[in-house]
Amino acid sequence: MRDVVIHPIDVLLKKRDGEELSTAEIEFVVGAVVRGNAREDSGETAGAVGETISDAQIGAFLMAVFERGLSLRELGDLTRAMRFSGETFDASVLETFTLDKHSTGGVGDKSSLLIAPVWAAAGMDGGSSVSVPMISGRSLGHTGGTLDKLETIPGFDSQLSLARMGEVLRECHAALVGQTPRLVPADRILYGMRDHTGTVESPFLICASIMSKKLAEDLRGLVLDVKVGSGAFMPTLERSKFLAELMVSTGESAGTKTVALLTAMDEPLGRFSGNWVEVWECVDIMQGRRHSMSADLIELSNALSGWGLFLAGRAESPEDGTALADEILRSGAAYAAWLRIVAAQGGDTSVFEDPAAFHKPKAMRVLRASRDGFLAGMDCKEIGWAVQRLGAGRARPGDPVSAHAGIESHAKIGDRVEAGQALFTLFSEDEALLEEPYRMLGGTVRIADHRPERQSLLREVVKAG
């Protein structure tokens, strides 16, 4: 039997005209993208290894996929080809239920820092064992990144090899690490291309990017937090739900139990938004101190944790799982797991003894309510950008971030406020960086005469079948 030769031009013509690509054609594209990049890195000339694909062809392919979309079968094939484009984690030696969560990105969303310890604690108390190979990202755009938060802990090392990650998982049942250079290289290359060809917002390409990285962790369960509202990447509930459905379908068809919660991102989640301040907030909760501003964070975290415990067979229902998660938080078991995980990754746990004292911004300013009324709303994306401009986020990949920049929220949407009352405290490590974010926050916060209708935090659950 002769191998069928696939030409990039034929793949482009099919997708351009809305036809379905074959598995072999999708595997060819992903393979050629990675091969072309490897050749570029090594200085080899094009054409040295089999059939290649040019940058112009990749750009045209991404745009054709943007315009024409993918069938679920094509999406599954693309995700799988990307997942296996480099090294992958092999969880079989752990003999546990590997479980992870992923959020599409929000402001003040530090729930991973609570969920991982909760699941790890559940994984250590016997029964059907759970482990959490959590590979996270960095802040980009208006959203924060779990790695940036963790790295404010002195000595904390997020750059573990997959082998070392396996050791930490065996010891602690969770590891909080960054992507290795060889994990899902196709996504690294394609994401860079999407970013400058105007094809980032395709739900199909977003799904393949997220799911290829998560599935490379060899997961048996995955809980997705898909944000909706003014702080979400996806502008509408309809589009967020469509993305959630694509991700659940892709996860399930890869053999991973997958559920997506559509959750509100209309205001910063919890009390703090930034880097160290978010660790501080989580440590407070795990140590048993529940600030009133953290109520929404705890509700979200418990709901996501609960679904994971249900998927792992540790709870009879998601609701039972939620109750169990809250109990694990309250009992101190999550905090104990947290200390073990941080210590295993080289972090200095003494900073958790007085997390407020470790917070050392060099400059602060308070935004106050201009009048009496009710906090009615804000553009949450604008809040995220203000946090980024304070120094907590980065303008482009590779930029350094400030450990102690951020904001504290003093009121939630629907709260009664009085003129002069503090709404936000801004922190920065540079006085000069306060002015613009202060104006941004002041410009987007709305105070109204009447209390706005309360929106629920948990909007909808998307699951298989």
Add this chain to the structure above:
Amino acid sequence: MRDVVIHPIDVLLKKRDGEELSTAEIEFVVGAVVRGNAREDSGETAGAVGETISDAQIGAFLMAVFERGLSLRELGDLTRAMRFSGETFDASVLETFTLDKHSTGGVGDKSSLLIAPVWAAAGMDGGSSVSVPMISGRSLGHTGGTLDKLETIPGFDSQLSLARMGEVLRECHAALVGQTPRLVPADRILYGMRDHTGTVESPFLICASIMSKKLAEDLRGLVLDVKVGSGAFMPTLERSKFLAELMVSTGESAGTKTVALLTAMDEPLGRFSGNWVEVWECVDIMQGRRHSMSADLIELSNALSGWGLFLAGRAESPEDGTALADEILRSGAAYAAWLRIVAAQGGDTSVFEDPAAFHKPKAMRVLRASRDGFLAGMDCKEIGWAVQRLGAGRARPGDPVSAHAGIESHAKIGDRVEAGQALFTLFSEDEALLEEPYRMLGGTVRIADHRPERQSLLREVVKAG
């Protein structure tokens, strides 16, 4: 006033979402494409000259235009930006009505070799003067190229500078030349990109490509021959007509009187298909010998010539123009103009004394009818490919072509044929090249029991308003 900075990503996002681009945005893209290419040629590094556009972005842009189309305003802007991307011909010094024709490509279509001398002859006999700055292309794919035909004439030089073209025009009222390297460079670059990104078939991009080159000739009148049928690039009448409408609109909005004739391309046009054999056929006609197989060619040529004479004000109606064109052919005036043009471009006109004798194929074969009946049809594109495989066309740009390869048609669709009667004679300069085309022709010619309905050669006229 500050210059508005245009970023490629913003242009991509707009076109991707089906929004209309501004004139400045379209000019930016074309400018950046040409600048980027110039930089590449000179070895400069990217970013040295203003804002650039990457290959991936050009690929994505072309695909977005393919999928979303262009408004007539955008198409006019794209055509104009391409037209002025390099040097252009300035016809103002000629003080004549500059007139040209363009065909979307066919098999055996040598009408340019008749039309240019007819118009030149009309341009020389006083009245409102006409000149024909005809910049033609070479054979590609299944279609022939006017330059390849002309260059079978010993000494004929098609590579004139625009300045030299102006001199020939002043002397002969027509010049038959190839594209200069600096004429419409944007099309050369974009065509190469379209070819390998699967975006060739966009009617908008085809229109901009054709019209930018034609309008760079500084035309006052343009007659377009848009082919329909099995030998045409566009598969359906509907799509051919849409392309014709785009081209007429684009020409008219640039101030050029433009008309398009939709004409049949269901079988090779005229008696011969190839290179020298097509010159031979035209010389026969201009010398007053009208072979029965040339009737369709003469009909087409006179119709296109007639429309041009009408646009130029040399005839009261297209029908009068057609009659005038036929008279110019019959009177010998066209042949006299032809001899002047060829001589002015260095060609040896002695070969026209006995054009049949100059035809020197090294190998021949005759395809005969397998049975009695009527010639019912053929895939005309397949005929074109057979001619190409005989050596008359090229597999890729830059390949040499054979002067004497080609075919002679001995019957037209609808003709009564008898078993054993010659249908095609194949000519090649290499015996080994006969076999495959012989099988291709034999495989595509259909003989039926009943006479097929006659189709008209001239299907429809598309004109402004």
